[in-house]
Every structure is written in structure tokens, then in C-alpha cells.
Amino acid sequence: MPREAHKSRPMTVGELSRRTGVKVKALRGYTDSGLIYTLGRSQAGYRLYDTDALWCVRFIGELRGLGLTVAEIRELTAAWADGRVRPVGSHLAELLHRSRERLRERIAAQQQILDRIEKFESEHQQHLADGDLCWAGDPRGCDARA
Known part of the structure; x- marks a missing residue:
């Protein structure tokens, strides 16, 4: 799938969790702390993320792995x-x-x-x-x- 098409499709927190291996609870905490930005919420109230969130989660993981x-x-x-x-x-x-x-x-x-x-x-x-x-x-x- 072309990157542009994939980027435009929002992910729920559950999908972000599956793709990164980070627990949903941690992702919500990162979002609430302002470390990961959402696109907003779906009509059903789910937090929505774009592919930039994948980079943010990996960056947070790298820094956490360094003990921060x-x-x-x-x-x-x-x-x-x-x-x-x-x-x-x-x-x-x-x-x-x-x-x-x-x-x-x-x-x-x-x-x-x-x-x-x-x-x-x-x-x-x-x-x-x-x-x-x-x-x-x-x-x-x-x-x-x-």
C-alpha cells in the first residue's frame, strides 16, 4: 500500500498497540501526557492516530530503554x-x-x-x-x- 494511502487511514489505540507492542494503557498515558498526538476521536469515541504515532511510540520506547x-x-x-x-x-x-x-x-x-x-x-x-x-x-x- 502506498505510504500516502496508509498514512491517511487512522488507527485506533488498539491497532497502535498491536503494531508497536506497547500496552493500550501505556499508550493512553502517553497521549494524556502529550507525548503522542491524536487525530481526535471517532464517532464511537475511540482515539485515532496516524502513522506519525508509530514513530512517537518507537522514540518513547528508545528513550525509556535508555532509562529516561x-x-x-x-x-x-x-x-x-x-x-x-x-x-x-x-x-x-x-x-x-x-x-x-x-x-x-x-x-x-x-x-x-x-x-x-x-x-x-x-x-x-x-x-x-x-x-x-x-x-x-x-x-x-x-x-x-x-
Whole structure:
């Protein structure tokens, strides 16, 4: 089908969801946030989108895959739409830096959990191997099992 003919045929949110793999609820949220524009609504009240919405959803997915939040994506697109003095590229660079720092913090927190697991296993290696691990203060009474 020629691109012009395909572009003129509006899609419902369900079709946009099928074509992008993004859940309808997320698409509605993106639309309500102003990240995806609609052509309006059908006579039956369905949101209608053109093929530009496909690009928008893919772009949002790419940025989400880089760790940006929906609020940050909204901030970036607002900066672009407003034509602010600050270039969008530098704004994106700052958002990517924020995302990287959040990710590093999450990795550090997960590493702390791994360290605690290793310490626990090391301290209780024999009890874990024997299947007999009692917790201090266990109301079931470890002493009664000994």
C-alpha cells in the first residue's frame, strides 16, 4: 500500500498497540501526557492516530530503554516544542547523565544485597548444608530441636 494511502487511514489505540507492542494503557498515558498526538476521536469515541504515532511510540520506547522516565521524556519534548534557547541535544545529554547515575545507584544497592547474601552464606555455610539453620530468638525454639 502506498505510504500516502496508509498514512491517511487512522488507527485506533488498539491497532497502535498491536503494531508497536506497547500496552493500550501505556499508550493512553502517553497521549494524556502529550507525548503522542491524536487525530481526535471517532464517532464511537475511540482515539485515532496516524502513522506519525508509530514513530512517537518507537522514540518513547528508545528513550525509556535508555532509562529516561516519562516525566523526563515530557520535559525533553517540551523543550524541543518550545524551541528554548538550550539545544535539545545538550538537554538529552543531561537526562542521559541522570539516567546513568540512577542506574549506578541501583547497581550499587543490588551489589550490597549480593554482598550480604555472600556474608550470610559464609557465616552459615555448615548450617545451610545440613539444612539446620536456627535463627536467634526463633519462637519455635532452636534449643528444643537440638
